[in-house]
Amino acid sequence: xxxxxxxxxxxxxxxxxxxxxxxxxxxxQLNFRDxxxxxxxxxxxxLINFCKNSxxxxxxxxxxxxxxxxxxxKNNATLYSVNNLxxxxxxxxxxxxxxxK
Numbered sequence: 001x002x003x004x005x006x007x008x009x010x011x012x013x014x015x016x017x018x019x020x021x022x023x024x025x026x027x028x029q030l031n032f033r034d035x036x037x038x039x040x041x042x043x044x045x046x047l048i049n050f051c052k053n054s055x056x057x058x059x060x061x062x063x064x065x066x067x068x069x070x071x072x073x074k075n076n077a078t079l080y081s082v083n084n085l086x087x088x089x090x091x092x093x094x095x096x097x098x099x100x101k
Contacts, residue, residue: 007041010034011050014067018054021066028066035068044073 003011013034021028038047048069055063064070064082073079 002043003046004042006037007043007047010038010041010047013037014047014051014054017067026062030066030068032068032071035071038068039072039074041072044075045078048073048078 013030017028017030017034038044041047051063051067051069052059069082070079073082
């Protein structure tokens with residue numbers, strides 16, 4: 001499947017963001033304006049694959065949150081898998097807080 005115009009705009013913004021993230025704060029997030037392009041794209045599955053590949057070997061909740069995936073995914077099954085990423089982060093965080101007590 002090929003990218004449509006909106007998907008291409010998001011992809012360019014995402015690539016620039018992931019490149020600039022190396023030099024700025026790791027807590028930075030993609031602009032909402034750029035996330036909107038992905039929302040209106042008809043090729044969201046392709047965009048998700050690009051997002052996963054751009055983050056290296058492990059695709060974590062911090063990456064999904066920074067790229068705004070939960071805001072633009074329309075497919076319920078895919079959104080559920082992103083939701084599981086978030087819950088796995090919460091479980092790890094809560095268990096580490098428990099160990100610190």
